[in-house]
Amino acid sequence: MSDQNIIEISGVEKRFGTFTAVSDLNLDLKKGEFFSLLGPSGCGKTTALRMIAGFQDNDKGSISIDGQDMADIPANKRPANMVFQSYAIFPHLNVGDNVAFGLRKLGLSKAEIKTRVAEALGMVELGGLETRKADELSGGQRQRVALARALVMRPKVLLLDEPLSALDKNLREAMQLEMRRLQQKLGITFVMVTHDQYEAMTMSDRIGVMFAGKLAQVDRPDVLYARPCNRQVASFIGGMNFLQARMVGDGGGQMDVDVQGFGKLTIGVNPNVEIHDTDLLVGVRPEQLEIGAEKPDGYDGYLQGEVSDVAFYGESVHYHIRAAGLDETLAVAVPNYFHTVDHQRGDTVWLGVQNASVIDLGAREHQ
Amino acid sequence: MPGVLKTETGKGLALSAPASLYVGLLVAAPLAILVAYSFWTQTYVAIDKTLTWANYIEAATDPLVRHLMLRSILIAGAVTLATVALAYPIAYFIAFRTQKKTLWLLLITIPFWSSYLLRVFSWKLILGFNGVMNSALLTTGAIDEPLTFLLYNEFAVVLTLAHAWAPFAILPIYVSLQKIDRAYLEAATDLGCNRLERFFRVTLPLTVPGIIAASLIIFIPTVGDYVTPSLVGGSQGKMIANLMQVQFGAANNWPLGATLSLVAMASVGAVAIGFVVITTALGRRIR
Structure with missing residues (x-):
């Protein structure tokens, strides 16, 4: 094993009857990183997390934590602790006793337990709430208690199962930043399962995207966004316009393509794509298309179309453009700079795109 | 009047009226009569309605009353303990270890399909001098x-009562076990507990309400039971209710019988x- 890796998962498979929840999972997690498993519900991400925790046995493959094979180590002996989706705050215990629950097994003195509980509660900004009853806590406080209860054990790995899904939007965003800060301060490896792409992107060092039990791509958030390996990953993370394209020439990490609607462009070859072909699929992020009543200057490809829909999001305006020769409308997101909505439904507009904005998604047949 | 039925309070009163009437007539009124009787005295042919503590003094000083009261509470306590201890594993099995919960719950109620008296007589047949148990042991030469x-x-x-009460203990304990979020158990495991520690630190304290409910349902009626002790209890199994029954029957001393009932109730x-109080406090001490 490498000194850099805290968790090494190789060839792990899990079946429930005839259903394969996780297949051929290979993943190395680095010490001190914030890693997210992202995917739609039922993709196997929670099963993967539960196998790391030891709540589920893997049928094939091996999982090791800090160089130690976990095959014969039960959940209660693993150097990992978990924050549950429902938080699982023991209702018969107060906040202090909830946090002290795991410590009482370690043979520490009463004073030591008290200090560590206070320290952990301070860390999640619940200092002094030891005697608060479990049913008197708000959703955000429950989340913090769950976090403190796991962190007080000083685990090598903290596992988080959809930790923020039960919170409302504002609280969730505040907790995202706070958890990220806490993780960086403590330097503990966090492994989070989530179906929320924004949560995964704002918090993680790396994200593993899972579909139907398989890991599709593992990368930094910015790389996932810029170089998704296929259509599935591209559409799961952020918005994306998909266009058909034809390869007309390639060389030196670049290729010349004829993109539906926009014409000839020269785009970078996406190293994450497995299979290329002359029939390609390419993508353009909505915010990377330029829109104007007049033909804008300085773009590599142009297209003229008609506005079919306008959606006002507050921080941005989304236009949907229908153009001749395209099967689907193109989405364009324009930041709301001056409190104006410049185009109306039925207007004729120009779209401009740069070579660098067009993402190669590989052979169209292999999506 | 129609306006009254539209307010929340009015609706509540209207809905509870039949039950209140029923309880008032059939519980509160007899209880009041019982209290009244306990302060009267029995002369040979009539009731002397002069208020007096005489019955209470007699109940307090008579060693037989004290002895039977204490024995009733001890027997009821033993019955409660035995029933709850035997019922808990069954409830646990149904709640956690089987998918066929409905079937098991149905099976548990099967003894109720026969008369209670019949079940007590069955125990007589099983435990008697020439009963099933003795015959079996004699045949095998044990x-x-x-x-x-x-x-x-x-x-x-x-033994008879523990068998008869079993469903009354199993059901409330099953309900309180069933209510436990499985995530609590996983959290306990995650925090280092093995199965046994997890049971004592999480499962047991969370089922204290079920244990209390089961215990009260069994203990309270058992203290006042008189059918079972008269059928299988013999002379050393007699309980306080048997004495009450004598007062209201053969001894024809209703005032003393009323006093005994109230003393037993208290x-x-x-x-x-x-x-x-003690069980709740013990449950809270587990951390």
């Missing part, structure tokens, strides 16, 4: 002569409250 300690004593009362109430 014993040379029939065992006599099986029937007509406290043990027989406890004792049971005190023991039950004490039990609830």
Whole structure:
């Protein structure tokens, strides 16, 4: 094993009857990183997390934590602790006793337990709430208690199962930043399962995207966004316009393509794509298309179309453009700079795109 | 008047009226009569309605009353303990270890399909001098002569009642086990507990309400039971209700019978409250 890796998962498979929840999972997690498993519900991400925790046995493959094979180590002996989706705050215990629950097994003195509980509660900004009853806590406080209860054990790995899904939007965003800060301060490896792409992107060092039990791509958030390996990953993370394209020439990490609607462009070859072909699929992020009543200057490809829909999001305006020769409308997101909505439904507009904005998604047949 | 039925309070009163009337007529009124009787005295042919503490003094000083009261509470306590202890594993099995919950719950209620008296008589047949148990043991040669300690004593009362009450203990404990979020158990495991520690630190304290409910449902009626002790209890299995029955029947001393009932009620109430307080406190001490 490498000194850099805290968790090494190789060839792990899990079946429930005839259903394969996780297949051929290979993943190395680095010490001190914030890693997210992202995917739609039922993709196997929670099963993967539960196998790391030891709540589920893997049928094939091996999982090791800090160089130690976990095959014969039960959940209660693993150097990992978990924050549950429902938080699982023991209702018969107060906040202090909830946090002290795991410590009482370690043979520490009463004073030591008290200090560590206070320290952990301070860390999640619940200092002094030891005697608060479990049913008197708000959703955000429950989340913090769950976090403190796991962190007080000083685990090598903290596992988080959809930790923020039960919170409302504002609280969730505040907790995202706070958890990220806490993780960086403590330097503990966090492994989070989530179906929320924004949560995964704002918090993680790396994200593993899972579909139907398989890991599709593992990368930094910015790389996932810029170089998704296929259509599935591209559409799961952020918005994306998909266009058909034809390869007309390639060389030196670049290729010349004829993109539906926009014409000839020269785009970078996406190293994450497995299979290329002359029939390609390419993508353009909505915010990377330029829109104007007049033909804008300085773009590599142009297209003229008609506005079919306008959606006002507050921080941005989304236009949907229908153009001749395209099967689907193109989405364009324009930041709301001056409190104006410049185009109306039925207007004729120009779209401009740069070579660098067009993402190669590989052979169209292999999506 | 139609306006009254539209307010929340009005609706509540209207809905509870039939039950209130029923309870008032059939519980509160007889209880008041019982209290009144307990302060009167029986002369040979009539009731002397002069208010007096005489019955209470007699109940307090008569060693037989004290003895039977204490025995009733001890037997009821033993029955409660035995029933809850035997019911807990069954409830646990149904809640956690089987998918066929409905089937098991149905099976548990099957004894109720036959009359209670019939079940008590069955125990007589099983435990008797020439009963099933003795015959079986004699045939296999395990014993040379029939065992006599099986029937007509406290043990027989406890055994019969523990069997009769089993569903009343299983159901409330099952409900409280069923309510436990499985994530609590996983959290306990995650925090280092093995199965046994997890049971004592999480499962058991979370089922304290079910244990209390089961205990009260069994303890309270058992103290006042008189059918079972008269059928299988023999002379050393007699309980306070048997004495009450004598007062209201053969002895024809209703005032003393009323007093005994009230004293029994008060004792049971005190023991039950004490039990609830202590059990709740013990549950809270588990951390």
